[in-house]
Amino acid sequence: MRIAKWLLLLFCLGLHSTAGAVVAGGMVAIDRKWPATASGYSDRDIYLAVTQEPGNSGYTYWAHQFYFKNGDGGYIGLQQRAGSEKALNFSIWKATGWTAEPDAQCGYFDHEGSGVQCWIPYAWAQGRKYKLRLVNESQARWAAYVTDMRSGASRKVATIQVPTAWGGLNETTIEFLENYAQGSDQYASCAQVPATSAVFFRPASANGSAAPLSSTAKNYGNCATIARSACTDQQDCIAAGNKYGTLGSPKVLLNTYSGYCLDTLAGGSRAGLWSCASNNTNQLIERDDGFRLLMRNRTQCLQAAGNGEVALAACDNSSAQRWMPMPGSDGLYNVGTDTCLDPLNNAAQGAYLRVYSCLGNGYQRWKLNP
Numbered sequence: 001m002r003i004a005k006w007l008l009l010l011f012c013l014g015l016h017s018t019a020g021a022v023v024a025g026g027m028v029a030i031d032r033k034w035p036a037t038a039s040g041y042s043d044r045d046i047y048l049a050v051t052q053e054p055g056n057s058g059y060t061y062w063a064h065q066f067y068f069k070n071g072d073g074g075y076i077g078l079q080q081r082a083g084s085e086k087a088l089n090f091s092i093w094k095a096t097g098w099t100a101e102p103d104a105q106c107g108y109f110d111h112e113g114s115g116v117q118c119w120i121p122y123a124w125a126q127g128r129k130y131k132l133r134l135v136n137e138s139q140a141r142w143a144a145y146v147t148d149m150r151s152g153a154s155r156k157v158a159t160i161q162v163p164t165a166w167g168g169l170n171e172t173t174i175e176f177l178e179n180y181a182q183g184s185d186q187y188a189s190c191a192q193v194p195a196t197s198a199v200f201f202r203p204a205s206a207n208g209s210a211a212p213l214s215s216t217a218k219n220y221g222n223c224a225t226i227a228r229s230a231c232t233d234q235q236d237c238i239a240a241g242n243k244y245g246t247l248g249s250p251k252v253l254l255n256t257y258s259g260y261c262l263d264t265l266a267g268g269s270r271a272g273l274w275s276c277a278s279n280n281t282n283q284l285i286e287r288d289d290g291f292r293l294l295m296r297n298r299t300q301c302l303q304a305a306g307n308g309e310v311a312l313a314a315c316d317n318s319s320a321q322r323w324m325p326m327p328g329s330d331g332l333y334n335v336g337t338d339t340c341l342d343p344l345n346n347a348a349q350g351a352y353l354r355v356y357s358c359l360g361n362g363y364q365r366w367k368l369n370p
Contacts, residue, residue: 021186021187021188022186022187022188022189022190022222022223023181023182023186023222024178024179024181024187024190024193024221024222024223024241025178025179025180025221025222025223026176026177026178026220026221027177027178027179027219027220027221027223027224027226027227027239027241028176028177028217028218028219028220028227028228028229028239028240028241029174029175029176029217029218029220030174030175030176030200030215030216030217030229030231030237030239031172031173031174031215031216031217031218032172032173032174032175032203032212032214032215032235033171033172033212033213033214034170034171034172034173034205034210034211034212034213035171035210035213036171037168037171039069039167039168040068040069040167040168040169040170041168041169041170041205041206041210042135042136042168042169042206043133043134043135043136043205043206043207044064044066044133044134044135044169044173044203044204044205045131045132045133045203045204045205045208046064046076046077046131046132046133046134046175046200046203047129047130047131047132047149047200047201047202047203048062048064048077048078048129048130048132048198048199048200048201049127049128049129049130049198049199049201049333049338050062050078050124050126050127050128050196050197050198051126051127051197051198051199051324051325051326051333052126052195052196052197052198052240052243052324052325052326052327053080053126053196053327053328054080054179054194054195054196055080055194056083056084057081057082057083057181057185058080058179058194058196059080059081059082059179059180059181059185060079060080060177060178060179060180060194060196061077061078061079061089061176061177061178061179061180062077062078062079062175062176062177062198062200062239063075063076063077063078063089063175063176063178064076064077064132064173064174064175064200064203065173065174065175065176066134066169066173067169067170067172067173068162068166068167068168068169068170069166069167069168069169069170070165070166070167071094071162071163071165071166071167072092072093072094072113072115072166073092073093074090074091074092074093074095074115074160075089075090075091076088076089076090076091076132076134076144077089077132078122078124078130079119082185085121086121086122086123086124087119087120087121087122088119088120088122088124088132088144088146088157089117089118089119090117090118090119090144090157090158090160091109091115091116091117091118092115092116092142092160092162093113093114093115094113094114094115094162094163095115095116095160095161095162096116096161096162096163097116097160097161098116098118098158098159098160098161099141099158099159099161100118100158101120101155101156101157101158103120103121104118104119104120104157104158105118105119105120106118106158106160116160116161118144118157118158118160119157120155120157120158122146126326126328126329127326127329127331127333127340127358127360128148128149128150128358129149129150129201129338130146130147130148130149131145131146131147131149132144132145132146133145133146133147134169136168137159139164140161140162140163140164140166141159141160141161141162142159142160142161142162143156143157143158143159143160144156144157144158144159144160145157149338150357169205173203173212175200175237175239176239177196177198177227177229177239177240177241179193179194179223179241181193190222190223190225190226190242191226191242193223193226193241193242194241194242195240195241195242195243195327196240196241196242196243197228197238197239197240197241197243197291197324197325198238198239198240199236199237199238199239199322199324199333199335200236200237200238200239201236201237201335202215202234202235202236211235212235214235215231215235215237216231217229217230217231217237217238217239223241226241226242227239227240227241228240228241228243228244228245228289228290230289230290230291230322232317232318232319232322232335232336233316233317233318233319234318234319234336236319236322236335236336238290238291238322238324238335240291243325244289245286245287245288245289245290245291246286246287246368247286247287247288247289247294248286249286250284250285250286251284251285251286251368251369251370252276252278252283252284252285252368252369253283253285253293253366253367253368253369254276254366254367254368254369255273255343255347255363255365255366256330256362256365256366256367257347257362257363257365258273258343258347258348258349259276260273260274260275260276260347260349260351261273261274261275261276261277261283261369262283262285262302262353263280263282263283264282264295264296264312265350265352266352268282268312269311269312270309270310270311270352270353271302271310271311271312271352271353272343272350272351272352272353273343273347273348273349273350273351273353274349274350275349276369281296282295282296285302285368286298287323287325287368290322291322291323291324291325291335292315292321292322292323293321293323294315295312296312298315299314299315300312300313300314300315301313301314301315301316301321302321302323303318303320303321304320304321304334304336304337304339304355305320308337308339308354308355308356309352309354310341310352310353310354310355318336319335319336320334320335320336320337321336322334322335322336323335323341325366326340326358329358329360329364329365330364330365330366330367331358331360331364331365331366332364332366333358334355337355339355339356339357339358340355340356340357340358340359340364341353341355341364341366342354342355342356342359342363342364343363346363347363
């Protein structure tokens with residue numbers, strides 16, 4: 001699963017597959033450039049939310065790739081493994097040792113290079129935002145932590161020792177979406193790779209005071225055609241596989257609890273619920289491949305405001321206009337607010353819409369219909 005120095009090479013050349021099957025491998029890469037520092041950064045905070053789980057045996061990795069000033073690199077991220085197993089994985093190439101925390105499994109590896117890998121069972125949940133923290137706690141000893149941003153629960157994963165001469169983290173990072181099913185677990189085609197989506201929010205260093213200068217996303221690899229990616233002006237980046245928009249096929253957005261549909265109320269300035277009518281052009285909606293919800297002949301998009309109100313606004317590249325569908329809960333997760341689309345007034349006709357904590361309840365269930 002090493003993406004480091006060969007990210008733009010190996011999958012572009014293609015991985016070997018068994019006859020009649022495909023290794024999907026890496027599908028989305030997010031390249032971030034940071035301000036230059038003389039000695040490198042001593043910490044990194046990565047924020048991640050999986051908005052569509054790939055399901056059991058999804059063999060999917062959502063990871064942040066980092067590099068050292070004068071050494072090699074590593075990665076840290078969330079995984080869906082075989083069966084229902086979920087995990088957090090933390091690895092550094094050419095590392096020299098480790099200290100494992102309770103429940104962590106650490107050891108040397110010698111595939112795709114050599115180094116130290118540590119991982120813990122970690123039951124991450126769809127639609128929850130997590131902070132993965134990488135920090136130099138003592139000379140050349142790098143610790144990993146994970147925090148559930150909703151509950152506040154935090155735990156230390158492990159500490160990995162690297163050569164002292166390596167210094168801090170350099171100015172280049174890559175985040176990636178990868179399906180690593182191989183051998184008998186390979187898929188017959190890219191179309192059979194489990195659908196998934198995630199948001200890599202803007203990371204930070206220097207205890208939150210440093211941010212990337214730029215963030216760009218690209219699709220690549222054997223299954224690039226099923227990948228979708230985008231970075232917003234706020235540098236929140238979406239990575240998805242086998243998850244598409246509905247451009248060219250207008251639909252209505254049905255609140256399945258109430259049976260009412262998304263409509264424009266208050267003279268078009270607010271979004272709310274009204275009786276569904278297929279001939280009501282104010283209700284027609286399309287989702288583009290960047291997960292914006294477009295209305296009124298694609299000129300306006302559904303947007304969450306800072307006060308929680310949901311309205312129409314001119315379509316732009318903001319995180320506030322990105323709505324990630326979450327199968328299972330049928331919620332619509334707003335990237336800019338880390339909340340879900342929610343109706344007021346018990347979802348009655350004429351109720352305005354807002355964004356609210358993702359609860360997975362009936363009020364927050366939505367369906368693009370038909």
